[in-house]
Amino acid sequence: MYEEKASNYCHCRLxxxxxxxPVAVFTWVPTENFKFSKGQPKRYASSDKGDRLFCGDCGTPVGFDTKGPVIGVTVPTLDNPECFAPQQHIFVSSRQPWFKDNDGLPHLKEGPDSDSI
Known part of the structure; x- marks a missing residue:
């Protein structure tokens, strides 16, 4: 399960x-503890896993609502993104072959519940 305050690089196709x-950066926080500071985002049901959240004015992706206990927030859109450094890469089975990283972080073939590769 996604852990509170866990941040990751997501390589999934969605x-x-x-x-x-080629990669998105999310931090995961309890849905009940998260509020947008200005307005409410638009929603797009991108999969059965949840809704993509984006600014209705400019189109900036701002999150992923799992419709469960946690919400993924796109780290670069936060006021202090430096406080949310990713701790792992997830869904690397979908990573673009030309995208390379050498940060030494764990790589998970699929999501957070999967085994490291």
């Missing part, structure tokens, strides 16, 4: 398409 980049 994130790649939603963010328009």
């Amino acid at each position: 994130c790649q398409k939603a963010i328009g980049a």
Whole structure:
């Protein structure tokens, strides 16, 4: 399960398409403890896993609502993104072959409940 305050690089195809980049960076927080400071985002049901959240004015992706106990917030959109350094790469089975990293962080083939590779 996604842990509170856990941040990660997500390489899944859904994130790649939603963010328009080879990797997205999310931090996961309890849904009940999270509020947007200004307005409410628009929603797009991108999969059976949840809704993509984005700014209705500019289109910036701002999160992923699991419709469960946690919400994923795109780290670069936070006021202090430096406080949420990723701790792992997830869904590397979908990583673009030309995208390389050498940060030494754990790589999970699929999601947080999967085995490291």
